Amino acid sequence: MSFPAVLRSEWTKIRTVASTGWTLGTALAVTVAMGAALCAAVNATFEDMPAAQQAAFDSTQMSFAGMMLGQLAVLVFGAMVVGSEYGSGMIRTSLAAVPRRGSLLLGKVVVATALALAVGLATAFLSFFTGQALLGDHGIGLGEENVLRAVVGAGLYMALLALFSIGVSMMLRNSAASICILIAFVLIVPIVLGVIDATRKIAYYLPSQSGSAIMQTMSDGDAPYGPWGGFGIMVLWALAAVLGGYLVLKRRDA
Incomplete structure (x- = not known):
């Protein structure tokens, strides 16, 4: 099978599995909604904030306050792209149609990451413009x-999260196990390490x-x-x- 055919096949798989579409839709909806709600709340109480907190206020970052839940949905999406095939046994059919396993994985990576990037950029710009509108006089253009870089970077970050999740899921070959490990490693471990002085520096290098x-x-x-140094570290994690x-795909049977 030619590589364009592999891409079409992977696109068909993703768009016909309801769970993958819902997870990306959820990532967009919850990120925008939570960011909007918190921006509205901050605008209503801004004058009550301490002066030091007002001076250090990052309105762009506030727009992305819903990113924690958005990250969760993107991780699930990446895990489901691979895990759903292993769970249903369709991976055997895929490997029979595309014997070159590298081409199969590359097709999944290209299609899923491109889709996550498109949704990530849409999420980032919607979150930013909605949040700044609700912040009123405390918003920014x-x-x-650094604002445009931050907004575009939010979309890139979501795409890399999906790519990282696909790689982990391919190693584990199980959706449930992948999701549990990804949530722990990406969302929980950095928080735990960050509250302990001896391990805080380690947390900076996690995805x-x-x-x-x-x-x-x-x-x-x-x-x-x-910002770009941190992004480079995330790229290394994903790769x-x-x-x-x-x-794992090359050395183990389906």
């Missing part, structure tokens, strides 16, 4: 310093902490890297996961 740095318009003085998935 897209043309302000969520490093990747989300690109969404910040104000520098984090404690972070050992800038390592996909490489691991490829090695």
Whole structure:
């Protein structure tokens, strides 16, 4: 099967499985809705905030306050792209149609990551414009310093999360196990490590902490890297996961 045919096949799989579509739709909806709600609440209580907190207020970051739940949905999406095939046994049919396992994995990665990027960018821009409108006089424009990079970066971050999730799911070959491990590693472990002084520096190098740095318009003085440095670390995590998935796919039977 030619690679364009592989891409068409993977696109058909993704759009015909209801769970994958719902997870991306949920990522968009909950991220925008939660960000909008918190922006509206902040606007109503801004004058009651301490002066130091007002001075350090990052209106762009506030627009992405719903990203925690959005991340969860994207992780589930990436896990389901691979796990649904293993769960149903369709992976055997896929491998029979595409014996070159690298081509099969690359097709999944290209289609799923492109879809996650499109939804991620839509989510980021909708969250930003909705949030800034609700912040009123405390909002900021897209043309302000670092803002466009942060908004586009939010979309890129969601795409990399999906890519990382696909790689992990390919290694584990089980949706439920992949989702549990991804949630723990991406969302819970960084929080636990971050509250302990001895392990806080480790948390900076985990996927969520490093990747989300690109969404910040104000520098984090404690972070050992800038926005693009953190993004580069996230890229390495995603590539390592996909490489691991490829090695498992190549060496193990379906």
